Amino acid sequence: MSVIAAGDFHSLAVFKDGNVMVWGADTGRINTTLRSIKDKRATQVAAGQYYSLVLLDDGSIHEWTVGRPVANIPNNQKVIQICCSPAHSLALLEDQTVCGWGLADWGATNVPESLQDQQVVQLAAGMRHSLALLENGSVVGWGDNEYGQLNIPESLQDHQINQITAGGCHSLALLANGTVIEWGAICENNEFRQSNAPDSLKGKQIIQVAAGHSHALALLENGEVLGWGNNEYRQSEDQLDLQVIQIAAGGNHSLALLDNGEVLGWGDNCYGQSEKQRGPYVIPSPMIKSASKN
Numbered sequence: 001m002s003v004i005a006a007g008d009f010h011s012l013a014v015f016k017d018g019n020v021m022v023w024g025a026d027t028g029r030i031n032t033t034l035r036s037i038k039d040k041r042a043t044q045v046a047a048g049q050y051y052s053l054v055l056l057d058d059g060s061i062h063e064w065t066v067g068r069p070v071a072n073i074p075n076n077q078k079v080i081q082i083c084c085s086p087a088h089s090l091a092l093l094e095d096q097t098v099c100g101w102g103l104a105d106w107g108a109t110n111v112p113e114s115l116q117d118q119q120v121v122q123l124a125a126g127m128r129h130s131l132a133l134l135e136n137g138s139v140v141g142w143g144d145n146e147y148g149q150l151n152i153p154e155s156l157q158d159h160q161i162n163q164i165t166a167g168g169c170h171s172l173a174l175l176a177n178g179t180v181i182e183w184g185a186i187c188e189n190n191e192f193r194q195s196n197a198p199d200s201l202k203g204k205q206i207i208q209v210a211a212g213h214s215h216a217l218a219l220l221e222n223g224e225v226l227g228w229g230n231n232e233y234r235q236s237e238d239q240l241d242l243q244v245i246q247i248a249a250g251g252n253h254s255l256a257l258l259d260n261g262e263v264l265g266w267g268d269n270c271y272g273q274s275e276k277q278r279g280p281y282v283i284p285s286p287m288i289k290s291a292s293k294n
Contacts, residue, residue, distance in 0.1 A: 003282040004257050006212070006250025007047030008086050009271045013255075013263050014042045014282045018057065021281075024273030026052055027066045032272065037062050047250065048102075049086035055079055061091065069101050085125040085166075086251070096120050098132060108143030115140060126166030127213070133164045139173065147192060149184030156181060167211030167249065170195040178205045178221075186214040186229045198228045212249030219247045225256055235267025246284050257281060 003014040010024030015034070018041025023032040028050050037056060044055035051065035059078025061071050071091060073079060081092035088102030088109045096119040100109035106128040119135035129143035129150055137160065141150035147169040160176035169192070170184035180197040187193075195216075205221040215229035215236040223243040227236030233252045243259040253267030253274045261279025268274065 002044050002046065003284050004246055004248045004255050004263055005045040005047040006248040006253055006255045008049040008251035009273055010047060011255055011265060011273045012045040012047050012052055013277060014045055016280050016282055018042050020045060020054055021277055022052065023275055023277060025271035026050065027064060030271050044082055046082045046084045048084040053082045053084055053089055055082045071101055073099055081123055083123050083125045085127050088125060090123045090125050090130055092120055092123050098123060100130065106144035110142060112140065112142050122164055124164045124166040126171065127168045129166060131164050131166050131171055133161055137161060139164060147185035151183055153181055153183050163209060165209050165211045167216065168213040170211060172209045172211055172216060174206060174209045180206055180209055180218060182216065188214065188230045201226065208247055210247045210249040212254065213251045215249060217247045217249050217254055219244055233268035237266060
């Protein structure tokens with residue numbers, strides 16, 4: 001359950017009372033505002049480029065957007081997970097099917113027909129690609145594959161996967177044994193290179209991963225955060241000696257929800273998207289269920 005979210009230029013967090021704090025440039029304007037949805041409580045948030053998604057306690061989606069396609073959930077089904085990229089959005093519905101909308105130039109919203117007979121348990125949205133974790137433990141991807149972000153590694157086979165996430169042109173999977181597998185590419189110094197989880201993660205017990213445009217984060221069981229990839233704005237710097245319970249990675253900034261309910265930000269702060277925010281924010285429940293091999 002993502003109760004913090006980092007977009008390209010703004011950030012979101014869910015308060016304990018179900019309201020949502022927004023800071024940075026969310027719809028093209030710089031602001032810090034507390035927003036509420038009448039008679040409903042927010043349970044999850046997702047952030048794109050100048051737009052935001054909020055999952056409400058009745059299973060519906062609320063969007064803050066300007067000039068973008070909005071969700072058209074079939075049969076008014078309840079939604080159980082939301083995610084978005086700079087340009088497109090995905091929703092996991094209560095019947096474990098997938099709905100996609102937004103800019104579809106690269107096919108990232110064109111949910112494969114092969115998923116219609118599958119049970120999806122998690123979704124991830126990259127810049128131009130999408131991923132789905134199935135109940136049978138496999139990962140399916142669709143959209144742009146220019147940098148191999150859809151080339152699912154064979155090393156994922158025969159492993160239980162706890163989480164998937166997608167960044168600009170790279171993808172990650174967190175295995176139940178705490179191992180991180182990464183594929184695709186990241187951009188550093190205006191050049192693309194293959195993305196790989198660093199050796200420094202080996203032997204660490206990792207409980208969550210997050211992918212930004214060209215950087216990634218890993219949350220350790222001890223509450224510390226390790227980062228790698230592009231560090232032009234110091235967005236992939238490690239955060240040690242903290243008690244972090246959830247992380248999020250945006251375009252060039254990063255967020256951490258602390259155990260005291262505050263949100264810490266670091267990296268690019270050109271629109272105030274990395275400013276520290278005081279809670280109390282929601283302390284998340286365990287992540288959406290993982291998938292395992294039979």
